[in-house]
Amino acid sequence: MKRKELTCIVCPNGCPLEIDFEETPSIQITQIEGHTCDKGPTWAEQELTRPMRTIASNIQVENGDFPLVSVRTDAPIPKNSIFQVMKEIQSITVKAPVSIGQALIENPAGTDCNIIATRHVNLA
Numbered sequence: 001m002k003r004k005e006l007t008c009i010v011c012p013n014g015c016p017l018e019i020d021f022e023e024t025p026s027i028q029i030t031q032i033e034g035h036t037c038d039k040g041p042t043w044a045e046q047e048l049t050r051p052m053r054t055i056a057s058n059i060q061v062e063n064g065d066f067p068l069v070s071v072r073t074d075a076p077i078p079k080n081s082i083f084q085v086m087k088e089i090q091s092i093t094v095k096a097p098v099s100i101g102q103a104l105i106e107n108p109a110g111t112d113c114n115i116i117a118t119r120h121v122n123l124a
């Protein structure tokens, strides 16, 4: 049996979790302690088997009143896809105007998310 200590990041409480698991060969969790709600064990299981993250960055804007627009994923993506998604974000330029919530990239790197704008950029 193995034991891992993680801090739950689902809410600001940041509960310290102690997770006992077997690798047989896939991960089988046998016990989780330290959570104060049911979201903790669900998050811990996902973190051990298929960790997900949301990411934020910027995309270049042509003819805008700002040269960059801040963006984020609209859903968590697999942690091992972050590098490819960031490469796609860095490789494009969009034209102004850009609206908050506008999808600027759909399904980057084949993930189930969109890259959406988190601010307005008007025409220069």
Ligand code: SF4
Pocket: 008, 009, 010, 011, 012, 013, 014, 015, 034, 035, 036, 037, 038, 039, 040, 041
């Ligand atoms: S276990 Fe529940 S209360 Fe604790 S940090 Fe996670 S979501 Fe928040």
